[in-house]
Amino acid sequence: MSQIVEQLKSLLGADNVITKDMTKYLRGGEQPAAVACPGTGEEVAALVKAAADAGVKVNVGGAVVDTTGLSGGIAVVMKRMNKILEIDRNNLTCWVQPGMPHKEFCDALLKEGLYFPPEPYAVSTSSVAGCIGIGDPDSKAFKYMPPRTYIIAYEMVLPTGEPMKIGSKCIKCVSGLDLIHFIAGTRATLGIFTKILVKLQPAPVCRSIVLADLPNITTAAKAFLSIQKRRLFVSRENAITNKLGQHIWSGAKGAVAFVDIEEFPKANVEYAKIVEAELKIAGATATKIISDEKEYASAELGWLKAREAVNLTDKKVRFTVGASNVVKGLDAAKGVVGALEDGEFALIEAQLGKVTVASANPEADAVKLNKAAMPLGGNVSGLLGSKLRCDEYSDQAMFDNITQLLHNIRKEFDPKGILAPGIQF
Amino acid sequence: MGDILAEIYEKLNTCGRCGFCHGACKTYKKDGAEFYVARGRVQLIKALADGKIDSDHDYENVINSCLLCGECAIACPSGVKTHELVLAARRDYKLKKGIRPFLKSLILSSMTKPGRLKFGFNFFDGFGKNAMRRLDGMQFFRGIDVYTMPSSSNPFVAQAPEVVSVSAPKKRVAFFVGCFMNYAFVSTAHSVVKVLTKAGCEVTIPREQPCCGLPQYVYGDFESARAQAKKTIATFGKYDTIVTACGSCASMLKKEMLELFQDDPSYLPTVKAFSAKVFEFSELVSTLGIEEKLHSDSPQIVTYHDPCHLVRYLKVTDQPRKLLKSVPRLQYNEMFEANRCCGAAGLVMVFYQELSTKITADKAANIINSGAETVATSCPACMLKINSGLKLKGSKVPVKHVADVLAEALRD
Amino acid sequence: MTVAQKTDQNTLVEALINIAGEQDVVTGRVAMYAYGYDATLLFGVPRAVVFPESTQEVVDIVNYCRSTGVNIVPRGAGTNESGGTIPVDNCIIMNCCRMKKILEVDLDNYVAIIEPGVVNYDIQEMLAKYGYYYPPDPASYKASTMGGNVGECSGGPKCFKYGVTRDYIYGMEFVTSDGKVRWVGGRDYCSEPFYDITRMMCGSEGTLGYMTKFAIRIEPIPAAKRTMLAFYNEPVDAAQSVADIVAAGIVPTTLEMMDNLIINTAEDATGAGLPRDAGAMLIIEVDGPAYGDLDDQVKTITEVVKKANPKQFKIATTAAEVDACWLARRVAIGSVAHRAPSYSMQDITVPRSEFPQAVAGIVQTSKDYDLDIGILAHAGDGNFHPLVLFDQRNAEQSERVHKAEAALVKLALDLGGTMSGEHGVGLLKKPLLPNEYAPVTIDAFRKIKRAFDPINRMNPTKIFDL
Structure with missing residues (x-):
């Protein structure tokens, strides 16, 4: 193992191969042999070539690398290639x-x-x-x-x-x-x-955000449906329950709706009015239309922080339903994970029909939620969704075929299986 | 390479195989066979000219299944007129092999002999229709509704006087009835006469009514077609205005007849002079000002189907619609794809009945979806085929000639 | 790949008839000739044509072909411009034309499930009743099937704003050469099973598997649209307008350009009254919500176009005028038949900024090889359709055309572009593929092909050799 580390040091320069205090670059429980920070494409090529020759596993990240399966391997951090x-x-x-x-x-x-x-x-x-x-x-x-x-x-x-x-x-x-x-x-x-x-x-000529403080996330979903029925499509049509909603609108009493409008000026004004009106009709206790650039940036950043919190936890289930079925999707989720307002978070991205709910028991809940989502024109996302969908049709063969194809592709490209060991299917 | 194919070779070569005709070709739409689309027909005729394929039975089907509706020519960005090339190929085929099979050649030659034609229709009306009625499941024979297919033991010409006169006639016209109308759609022929006389025309119905020659022409039998044309001109040439209510006959008399004598400079002027005097029914009637005479007691919804020969050959589309809309209390609904072929296309409906029936089914669906209570058109062949298509779908929407609709709205 | 012995023709046909039924199997010399060509000048002869009508039939046919070593060439309407559907050695044509059901239309959720034989136009027709549409509409949309559209990843005039076929396929069912059926993707963007298999299938020209169902994204028709038509002295002026429109922050749906030669052939075909002395014509179309912004955009575009000193500039105000603007473009490709019996059409694409250089290069190529070349371009995408006019029967001239084709591809690559923007590679551009990609990249294509079709049974020898 130390041999490959030495080799990397000679390839990248000793300063760019870190073997102590690696934690800030890592996410996950396992311990790689080194964190390598290449500075050029040639260095990356040399690094991967060396690892492939030695049969050492490699994973990569921008600032932080997932270490699943990376024991004794190399975590490549791209912090120097950042321009x-x-x-x-x-x-x-x-x-x-x-x-x-x-x-x-x-x-x-x-x-x-x-x-x-x-x-x-x-x-x-x-x-x-x-x-x-x-x-x-x-x-x-x-x-x-x-x-x-x-x-x-x-x-x-x-x-x-x-x-x-x-x-x-x-x-x-x-x-x-x-x-x-x-x-x-x-x-x-x-x-x-x-x-x-x-x-x-x-860049969009004009941007505004409509925020609304709503009694619960279902009321937001209802408002979004009315907006879609008017054939009004916006950039973002999201709502999130109170706790993470605070990132976007601190002091909000209920769920926060976050609607981003990027249209030409006249449509922008009209859209914002309609969106605000629909949210009020649905029961918003307070609304805000943000057009000022700074305020816009800060509200957007709030949303991105909430999104990060949701994305980084494993304790969640993400599924889709048809865009018009988000209310029903939320109802189904309630039946599985309990009242949404009590949980850690519930998030909807309404135009995409995407629902994410916190779950203490993601694997079991995913099965139930997939069953509920399928009649609503959706399913649990990703490979897990494919599996659950196949299960629903008692079609193990289909899922085997799909994973076999994924394996075939990966094997063709990575015959030694050194890259991204944390990814298994 | 045959002479005819050599003549059209440059035109065949113009096809760039882009396939844009696929959307226009009704015979292709049926089941997506490349050899039943305009591009396929052109490429195969070219292949024959190049000696790459033989003119076998498959080839005969390729050229004979064409509806000659002319829709592909409109869709073609390269300006290839496939229907004309198919016509040339049929002519070439006829010259080399004669017209087969037996039945087709029998029908075509029958049409040139009124006696035999009359016998045919009579036989059908008397024995044939009854016999078919007795057979279970024979209501639709080759996609034609046998029960309601009209046929008369007494042709129109035998029923009507030679001259129907009116007081102070505005115009004197001769009525070219056409075989189909003469023998099958007698009541429509009466409607035509009624509308014309109400509009102030004195109508002459010559006792001799030759076949216009189109059926022979489209299967490449130009010799018979020319003979028919000469007969027609001999009989009708003496009148100042000739009117016909059959889209196909109208097209033959006004357009194809000129093509037929293109190489006969001595006779061509006679044909030109004759063709210029021929009018399609609605074309003529729309100039006569009958609007104020029309009357109707109850509202009705009507749609109109464009026969291929009127919409693409003669470009008569506005006149029939204008006439229909001039009937009081008539709501006109345009159907989807009104100008697309109904599938009749002369003998295609007899020899490629499966193909033709599917095409008619599309037309029937469009008529039903238009919400119309009546569908009007200007050609007896379309009337027969569309009626059958609607009956097959269980629809009760009646098919009428524009003349029928107008005649109903004219008080006696 | 070696096939020891060809299956006997009768056995083959009998087996296919057993699977698909007599109606759905076509043989015979005349019919086989008709399946030998597509929109290119290439030719081949298949052993039989089969029209499966269900996924099960596809599976059975694939299994039979695998066991007997018969190759499978997929085909829709055969309108492709790359030779992708040209029969190869010992092959049957598997035609999707009779799998043409629209299985489901879910307007509220913006998705439709369709079979591959559905013609693009039929979808548009059906959706238009409800005020919806399916954005990608290649020039051949009235004829071409969705199977073909997805196989070639068709573009069209709306790509600049709306993207290509790939962007509108949510998921699909397909059968690989091992006879296995897979459904990948779903009814939204989030359902791919880890690898985005749907994207890999789009534009794979049938080399990976035979597609049997699609979930497509459909959208409401934009509330408002404005169409403009400009004529310029030189193509460079048109290119300047394109650059300025984009720089003004406007993303038009359409920026279609035609050069003098095409303007003239289109005028020959339509007699619409186009100015025959114009050096270039540009159709500009913008769409969006109906709150008056489009009028502002039209104002901006008007100013921008005026700067380039146009000969004429028209803003269409009625549907008939919009049609008139489009008329010339619709007939453009075929209209060159009025000048020469054959044409070769490329789809080279360059970065938008290289547009003037590409035009100059095409003009130079025309001189170098003494050939008439008309230019038609999706200017917003930098996607050119140089139409090389010639007569296929003239062997010497045809040879020059082939050289000119290679020169045009080199031109595009030298300008940092690609040899195929929307038609695909097929057989026509296969020999030129190494000019665009290093061996390692082509090798990566082979890896994908091996993962899907290790026995090389699906449309073999197309794009690249395994």
């Missing part, structure tokens, strides 16, 4: 290094009048590569599409240590198989990003 390399205003693209903190990235672009819509997964630690790697459809995905839409080219180091690049500044490309968008959500199982080209949008 914007090129902003191309004419093409609305940006080359960025993988370790660039996500929020910082968005803010830097906004200053330039440019916009990267996906939200950080965890605002305090997430990197741009993490956003793509996790590929989680954030609460703006209904309007702006999920993160995968925004990656149009990248360079990565394959699990064999070979560097690979694909894509261009063109927003359309069907040349060859679509490894460009497929890479979103692969969580570093197929390679480690060294450079990412994202597609941007012109």
Whole structure:
């Protein structure tokens, strides 16, 4: 083991290979042999090559690395590869290094009048590569599409240590198989990003947030349904129960609705009025329309903090229902996890039909919630959802087929199984 | 390579295989077979010209199943007129192989001989229809509703006087009845005469009513078609205005007949002079100002189906609608895809009945969805086919000729 | 891959008939010829064409083909521009045209479940009644099937704002060469089973599996739309307007450009009165909520266009005028047939900023190879359709066309673009693939292919060789 550490030191420089006081870079109980902080794509390639030759496991993170399965392995932290390399205003693209903190990235672009819509997964630690790697459809995905839409080219180091690049500044490309968008959500199982080209949008001309303090989260869901029935689609249509709602509106007495509107000026004003009215009709005890830039930023940051808290806990179940069935979805959740207002949190991203509830017993609750969600046009998210859906149809064979395919792909790319050991399917 | 195919080869070559005709071709829509779409037909005719395939039975089906509706030509960005190329291919096929099978050639030649045609319809009305009625499950034979298929033992020409005169006629017109109307849709023919006379026309119904020649023409038998055309001109040429209420006959007399004599410069002027005097029923009636004479006691909802020969060949679309809308208390509902072929398409409905019946089913569904209580059209073949399609769907919506709708609204 | 012995034709046809029924199996020389081509100039002959009508039939056919070593080439309407559906050696064509049910339309939840044989236009037609639509609409949308759209990941004129087919597929059911059925994804963005298999299937040109069902995203039709039409002296001026519109923070749905040659052929075809001396024509369309913002955008666009010194600028005010704006664009591709019997159409794409250089490069290519090349472009995407006009029967000229095609691809790659923006690679551009990608990347494609179809039975030899 020490041999690989020495090798890394000679490759990256001793300063960039940390073996003591590693905790601040790690999440999880297991202990890697070293934290390595490469500074260039070549260093990443050399590092992975060395690890592959030695059969040592590797995982990667922007600021923090998950250590599941990484005992004696290498935690690669991308903190040194954290710069914007090129902003191309004419093409609305940006080359960025993988370790660039996500929020910082968005803010830097906004200053330039440019916009990267996906939200950080965890605002305090997430990197741009993490956003793509996790590929989680954030609460703006209904309007702006999920993160995968925004990656149009990248360079990565394959699990064999070979560097690979694909894509261009063109927003359309069907040349060859679509490894460009497929890479979103692969969580570093197929390679480690060294450079990412994202597609941007012109910054919204006008932004406002409508906040509402509501008796409970179900009333918010009802208001959102009325808004959708008016064919009014916004950037974010979220609501969260009181405790985490405090991040967004401190002092709120009930659940907090957070509606983000990014339209051209006239529509923006009209939308905000309609949204506020619908929230009041649903029973909001107080509402606020925020248009001031600073206030907007702080309310948004509040929402992102709440989102981080939800994303980082394992004690939750996330499922979807049809966008028009969120109220029913919440009712179903109540039946499984108890009164939502009493729990740690309950969160809805209404346009996406996404519901997240705190659960002391996520595995068992997921089964029940999936059963409830399926007739409502949804299911538990991700691989677990696939499994539960197959179970529901007594179709073990289907699930075996799916996982076999996932294994096939991973094995083709990573025959030695060294990358992202925490990911098992 | 045959001479005809050589002549059209450049046109065949113009097809860029983009496939945009797939959306327009009704025979393709039925089951998605590439050889029953305009692109497939053009490519296969070209393949035959190139000697890559033989003109076997499959090939015959390819060219003979075409409805000649002309919709593909409108969809084609390259301006390929597949229906014309198919026509040429049929001509080529006829010259090389004759017209098969037996039944088709029998029908086509029957039409040129009024006696035999009359016998055919009489036989059907007397024995044939009864015999079929007795057979269980034979209500629909080849997609045609046998029970209600009209046929008369006494053709219209035998029922009507040669001249129906009115006092102080505005116009004198000769009525080209057309075989279908003469033998099958007699009451419609009466409606035509009624509308024309009410509009102040003196109507002459010549005793001799030759076949217009279209059935022979579209299967490539140009010789018979030319003979029919000459007969028609000999009989009707002497009148100043000729009117027909059959979309197909109208198209033949006004358009295809000119094509037929393109290579006969000595006769072409005669044909041109004749064609210029021919009018389709609604085309003529819409200029006669009958609107104020129309009357209706009860409201009705009517829709209109465009026969291919009127909408794409003669481009007569506004006149029938205008006439229908001029009937008091009539609510006109436009149906979805009113201008698409109903599936009759001459003998296609007989020889490719499965294909044709599916196409008619689409049309029937569109009619039902339009909410109309009556569907009007301008061609007896469409009337027969659409009526059958509606009956197959269990609908009671009656099919009428525009002339029927107008005649009902004209008081005696 | 080796196949020891071909199955006997009668045995093959009999087996297919047993599975799919007599109506759904087609053989015979005439019919096979009709399945030999697509919208390219390539040609091949299949052994039979089969039209499965259910997933089970697909599974049975795949199992039979696997056991007998027969290759499977999928096909929808055969309108693709890359040779993706051209029959290969020892193959049957599996045609999705008869799996054309719309299984479910859930307007409130913005999703529809459909079979692959449904024609794009049929969905639009059905949804329009309710004020909904399915945004991707490739030029061939009246003919092309959804199976084909997903297989090629079709684009269309609305991509700049709305994205491509890939962005509207929530999930799908597909059958791989081992005869196994998988449903991946769901009715939303959050249901992929870890790897985003749906995305990998989109644009895989049938090389990974045969798709049998899709969940697609549908949307309400935007409340308002404005269409504008500008004619310029030079394509560069049009490119300037495009850049300025985007710089003004406006994301139009459509930015379609045609050059002088295409304007003229379109005018030949339509007689709509287009100015024959214009160097370029640009259709600009914006949509959004109906609160007056669009009028402001139109004002901004008007100013921007004026800056580029246009010959003409029109704002359509009626539906008929909008149609008139689009008429020329709709006939553009086919209209070149008025000039030459054959055309080769590329779909090279460059970064938007390289638009003027790409136009110049295409003009240069036209000179270098002494060929007429018309330019049609989705200008917002930098996606060009250079139409090379020629006569296929002229062997020498055809040879020059092939060279020009390669030169155009090189042009796009040199400008940092890609050789295929929306048509796919198929057989047509397969030889050029190594120009775009390093061996390691093509090798990564092979890894994916092996994971899905290790026996190389699904549309083999397309895109790349295993």
